[in-house]
Amino acid sequence: MLEAVNLQCTRGDRRLFSGIAFELQPGELLHLQGHNGSGKTTLMRALCGLVTPTEGEVRWQGRPIRGQRDEYHAELLYLGHKNGIKDDLTGVENLRTACRLAGNPINERQAWEVLERMGLRGHEDLPSRVLSQGQQKRVALARLLVSRARLWLLDEPFVGLDTAAVALLQEVIREHVAGGGLVVLTTHQEVELTSGKVKRLKLGWKRDGDV
Amino acid sequence: MFDSFFAIVARDLLLAMRRRSDVLTTLFFFVIVVSLFPLGIGPELDTLRLIAPGVFWVAALLASMLALEKLFLVDYQDGALEQMLLAPQPLSLLVLGKVVAHWLITGLPLVLLSPLLGLQYDLPGETIGVLVLTLLLGTPALSLIGAIGAALTLGLRGGGVLVSLLVLPLYIPVLIFGAGAVEAESSGLGGIGHLSMLGAIGLTALVAAPLATSAALRVSAE
Numbered sequence: 001m002l003e004a005v006n007l008q009c010t011r012g013d014r015r016l017f018s019g020i021a022f023e024l025q026p027g028e029l030l031h032l033q034g035h036n037g038s039g040k041t042t043l044m045r046a047l048c049g050l051v052t053p054t055e056g057e058v059r060w061q062g063r064p065i066r067g068q069r070d071e072y073h074a075e076l077l078y079l080g081h082k083n084g085i086k087d088d089l090t091g092v093e094n095l096r097t098a099c100r101l102a103g104n105p106i107n108e109r110q111a112w113e114v115l116e117r118m119g120l121r122g123h124e125d126l127p128s129r130v131l132s133q134g135q136q137k138r139v140a141l142a143r144l145l146v147s148r149a150r151l152w153l154l155d156e157p158f159v160g161l162d163t164a165a166v167a168l169l170q171e172v173i174r175e176h177v178a179g180g181g182l183v184v185l186t187t188h189q190e191v192e193l194t195s196g197k198v199k200r201l202k203l204g205w206k207r208d209g210d211v
Numbered sequence: 212m213f214d215s216f217f218a219i220v221a222r223d224l225l226l227a228m229r230r231r232s233d234v235l236t237t238l239f240f241f242v243i244v245v246s247l248f249p250l251g252i253g254p255e256l257d258t259l260r261l262i263a264p265g266v267f268w269v270a271a272l273l274a275s276m277l278a279l280e281k282l283f284l285v286d287y288q289d290g291a292l293e294q295m296l297l298a299p300q301p302l303s304l305l306v307l308g309k310v311v312a313h314w315l316i317t318g319l320p321l322v323l324l325s326p327l328l329g330l331q332y333d334l335p336g337e338t339i340g341v342l343v344l345t346l347l348l349g350t351p352a353l354s355l356i357g358a359i360g361a362a363l364t365l366g367l368r369g370g371g372v373l374v375s376l377l378v379l380p381l382y383i384p385v386l387i388f389g390a391g392a393v394e395a396e397s398s399g400l401g402g403i404g405h406l407s408m409l410g411a412i413g414l415t416a417l418v419a420a421p422l423a424t425s426a427a428l429r430v431s432a433e
Contacts, residue, residue, distance in 0.1 A: 048297055051433050074299035082290025086222070088229040093222075100218040101298045101305075127229070 001025050002047070002151060002182055006056035009042050016042050017203050018055070026150070026180040027196040029173070031187070038204025040186040041081065044155045047184060048078045060151075074103060077149040079157060083140040087129035091115050091139045094128060095146075104148050118142045119165060134160045141165075144172050152176060154185040215300040219308030220315075227316045233281065237317045238324065241274040245328045256333045263332035264393035267342060268349075271321060271389075272382050275353040278317040279378065280371045282309065282361040283428065292432055302428065303421035310351075310358050310421070318350035334397075341396040345409060349389040352413040355420035356381050362427035384412055 001024055008018035016039030024030050032040050045051040047058055049065050049072070057064045065072045085094040092111045099106045106114075115124045118138045128136055137160050144152065152173075158166050166189065173183055177196040227234050248266050249259055286292040286309075295305050325346055329339040360378035364370035392405030 045433075050293060050296060070299050070301070073297050076297060078293070078297050080290060080293055082288075082293065084290035084294040086226060086289065086291060088226050089222070093225070097218060097222045098294065101215055101294060101300075103215070103299050105214070 001061060002184075003059040003062070004047065004056070005059060007043070007046060007053045007058070008055035009039060009046055009051065010054050011039075011042065020056070020201070020203075022199065022201055024182050024184065024199065026182060027177055028199060029177050029183040029185070029196060030199045030201060031185060032201050032203065033186075034203030040203055041155055043203065044078070044080070044153055044184065044186065048076055048153050049073075050078075075150045076153065077102070077143065077147045077151070078153040078155075079140060079143070080155045083136055085128050085136060085139050088127055090125045090127055091120055091131070091142075092124050094139055095142050098143050099146055102143075102147070102149070104146065106146055110146065114142050114145045115139070117145060119168070134162060134165065137161060138165060141169060141172075144169075144176070150180075151182045152184070154183065154187075156186055158187050158189045212300055212304065215298060216304050216308040219295075219305050220312045223309060223312035224315065227312070233278075234316050234320070237274050237278045238320045240277055241270050241321050242324065242328065244270040244273065245325075246331060249331045259332045260334060260338075260397070263329065263334055263338075264342060264390040264397075266332075267325060267328070267346070267393075268386050268390040271346060271350060272353065272379070272386060274321060275317065275350065275357060275382075276375055276378065278313065279357040279361045279374055282313055282358060283365050284361075284370075287365055287432065292428070296429065296432055302425040306358065306362075306424045306428070307421045310354050310424075313358075314351050314354040318354055322346045322350060338393060338397045341402055342393050345389045345392045345402075345406065348406065348409045348413055349385045352385050352409070352416045353382060355413075355416040356385075358424045359420055359427060362424045362431060365428070365431040385409065388412065 003023045004020055007020040009016045020043065022030065032043060034040050042051055046053045049058070049069065057066070059065065060068065060072045060075070084098070089097070092108065092115065095111045095115065096106060112124055118141065120135060120138055123131060123135060128139060131139070141157065157169060161169065177183055245266060248262065252258055283292060286295065296302060298305060322343060325343055326339050329342060334342070357378050360374045360381070363377065364374045367373060388405045388408045392402035392409065395405055396402035
């Protein structure tokens with residue numbers, strides 16, 4: 001399904017990683033690990049096509065993603081470090097705009113329900129700029145609950161969330177994998193899966209004594 | 212497919228409603244620049260009538276320039292641009308949505324206000340009509356061409372100055388034919404040729420600029 005073939009990325013003159021290869025099938029979760037600066041985020045961005053790898057390619061259903069951008073993006077949900085939510089829009093407006101752009105419009109009532117499930121009851125119609133960091137993250141993550149995408153690329157999804165939200169997100173990811181979805185995530189938190197398979201990929205290397 | 216286009220237009224108009232000061236700065240800039248000339252030159256009506264088309268067009272160019280910097284910057288900073296790049300629709304369509312919203316916010320008010328400002332220059336009714344028509348045809352082209360520059364300089368330090376250096380030379384044809392149409396019309400030569408050229412520039416920009424802007428955005432966001 002999702003395949004990385006001999007990926008190499010460089011930043012300036014420095015090689016971040018090379019020779020990355022893996023394959024991910026429906027019902028599998030790939031856990032990217034590595035120290036700060038090992039290129040986890042760059043690999044994520046290369047997987048969704050935001051960054052062009054210097055060598056190798058990413059394939060979706062056996063074909064390079066370059067040649068099928070719109071089809072691939074329809075199957076893809078990427079959440080990066082930046083939430084992609086607008087400060088001046090409310091949670092409901094943010095969620096509805098994001099869903100509409102992803103080609104999966106939802107109505108006002110659905111948006112309210114989803115935000116309530118994300119633990120944002122009473123904050124749905126406040127501009128996002130008055131929400132806390134964690135609440136803004138919840139607004140962004142609410143997209144997962146209504147998404148029809150099969151492949152989720154989540155870059156540090158647990159950062160800034162409280163324990164209740166972490167548990168909820170773990171539950172959502174579990175459901176997605178159990179339903180035949182694919183997940184790639186970078187995190188320092190473990191996600192316990194009840195079904196499906198967890199793969200691990202370690203980026204970067206360190207000598208003894210390095211911090 | 213066009214739903215995503217309308218989604219972007221609606222979102223950007225809503226954001227502009229919430230943050231009116233950004234809209235008003237551009238408009239007031241235009242009003243002030245245009246009003247400074249009669250004050251500086253004095254009540255010399257013949258001179259004023261002569262320079263009016265040039266002044267209006269240069270002011271429109273600068274006002275459009277001023278608003279360009281923010282066109283993609285906020286989206287870039289809060290991550291909305293990444294999501295646009297990953298949307299399952301052609302990026303050029305979303306870019307066109309952003310440019311249309313940008314023109315409705317910064318270009319259209321300026322066009323609508325120009326008849327009033329034209330009175331300061333003692334312009335006759337017909338000339339004001341032609342002036343408004345040229346601005347209506349020309350300002351969308353300015354937004355479209357400017358979007359390429361804004362996309363190219365995205366995320367660069369000192370992008371604001373760089374964008375002016377990049378884009379202002381590209382604005383020159385619009386300036387020449389825009390101001391030229393008004394002058395030709397008021398001198399009795401008929402400005403239809405200039406207007407056609409202005410329309411042609413606009414149509415070319417409409418086709419080519421969203422594609423070029425999309426390509427530039429993909430590079431800048433990397």
